Amino acid sequence: MSEELIAPVKQLIIDALRIEGMSPADIDTDAPLFGDGLGLDSIDALQLVVAMEKEYGVVVPDAATGTKVFQSVRAMAAYIAENRK
Amino acid sequence: MICFMFPGQPLAKVPTLPDDAEFAEIAAIACDRTGLDLESFAWRGEPATDQVALQIYGAAMGLYRNRVLRRAGFNPAMAAEHSMGIYAALAAVDALPEGEALELTSRIGRTLAGMGKSxxxxxxxxxxxxxxxxxxxxxxxxxxxxxxxxxxxxxxxxxxxxxxxxxxxxxxxxxxxxxxxxxDAPLHTPLIEAIAPELHNVVADYRFSEPQVPLMEHIEQDFLTAADIPGFLVRELCLPVRWEATFLAIRRAGVTSLLEAGVGESLKKYNRWIAMEHG
Structure with missing residues (x-):
């Protein structure tokens, strides 16, 4: 189930963060989204929280959950699959 | 309509500095006017704090990006600044020569750093x-x-x-x-008023020209004149930065393209959020 969400989640990241010149294929499914991976920061994370809620009705309630959810695209997809409405 | 945005002090130095003639020239000016060698991040002159070094680095990168953008054919119809981005912004709009902007950054930073001693x-x-x-x-x-x-x-x-x-x-x-x-100091708070006389003394050593490109300030979103600049440079350290209001004012002024001239993309990210909320 969550595997099907991998490509849409990558597109959501690109769209929500308005990343120019990058396609879903350029994003490593298992790479960290923050720090050495995609290089996102807390401002980006909050933007992704809003986008996930808008697109899938999924809420990231607190910072601790966010830390787990935004470990990678795969973690995001799994969280959405488990919590989508 | 293009606006160049000059961000404030970076939190850390990016590991790799630009490797071209433009940056080499800026780095040489920075070393001469502030004593900071940007390549090694070591002081060649009178040492100061790491925060001062980051302030100079931020200003230098703002000046560099301004040069690169202009060389690429981007000509701003206006400029805006966030916090300590003001020093590079002043040079970018020709209100102050680049060397003086870097020197002013260093002298203001060193004055602020005095608060950190107590x-x-x-x-x-x-x-x-x-x-x-x-x-x-x-x-x-x-x-x-x-x-x-x-x-x-x-x-x-x-x-x-x-x-x-x-x-x-x-x-x-x-x-x-x-x-x-x-x-080093509680930037953009009333606590800075304790050293306002010293800051005014530093600023008084510089002569500012009329901005050749309209420069919007981040407190009340007014365009600075040469006469406004000395007072603003002290006042802005005592008051909060209001970037959301500034971005909305930039858009109301008719700007259609904003280019960040400095380290990172923090202003671009703030703008993305504000635009999401305001349409």
């Missing part, structure tokens, strides 16, 4: 809470709002113990993330 200060970043709870927890802990970046991104400044307590309270209140950083 106190321990920090900045605290809160993401995810709205203004009301952030202002309440700032008051609870005796610290001050220093940046209103977006409706959900704020920087607080004050004494280190107050910032640490405020960050803990912000997490308890449901902040999405918090972080804190050491600072």
């Amino acid at each position: 106190g321990s200060y920090a900045l605290g970043c809160v993401t995810g809470l709205s203004a009301a709870p952030v202002l309440a927890l700032a008051e609870n802990n005796g610290v001050y709002p220093a940046n209103y970046n977006t409706s959900r991104h704020f920087l607080l400044a004050g004494e280190q113990h107050g910032i640490e307590a405020a960050m803990a309270e912000a997490l308890e209140a449901g902040a999405f993330s918090v972080s804190s950083f050491p600072a």
Whole structure:
């Protein structure tokens, strides 16, 4: 189930963060989204929280959950699959 | 209609510096006027704090990006600045020569650093809470709002113990993330008024020309004249940065393209959020 969400989640990241010149294929499914991976920061994370809620009705309630959810695209997809409405 | 945006002090040096003639020239000016060797990040002249070094680095990168963008054919119809981005912005609009902008950055930074000898200060970043709870927890802990970046991104400044307590309270209140950083001085707070006379003395050593490109300031979103600049340079350190209001004013002025001239993309990210909320 969550595997099907991998490509849409990558597109959501690109769209929500308005990343120019990058396609879903350029994003490593298992790479960290923050720090050495995609290089996102807390401002980006909050933007992704809003986008996930808008697109899938999924809420990231607190910072601790966010830390787990935004470990990678795969973690995001799994969280959405488990919590989508 | 293009606007160049000059961000404030970076939190860290990017590992790799630009490797071209433009940056080499800026770095040489920086070393000559401030004593900081940007390549090694070591002081060749009178040493100062790491925060001062980052302020000079930020200004140098702003000047560099301004040169690169202009060389690429981008000509700004206006400019805007955030916090210590003002120094590079002044040079970019021809209100001050590049060397003087770097020197002024260093001298203001060193003056601010004097506060750190008698106190321990920090900045605290809160993401995810709205203004009301952030202002309440700032008051609870005796610290001050220093940046209103977006409706959900704020920087607080004050004494280190107050910032640490405020960050803990912000997490308890449901902040999405918090972080804190050491600072030489409580930037953009009324506490800076204690050294305002010294700052005025520094600024008085410079002669500012009329900006050749309209330069919007971040307090009341007015365009600075040469006569405004000396007072603004001290006042802006005593008052919070209002970036959300500035971005909205830039858009109302007819700007269609904003290019960030400095380290990183923080302003671009703030703008993305504000645009999402305001359409």
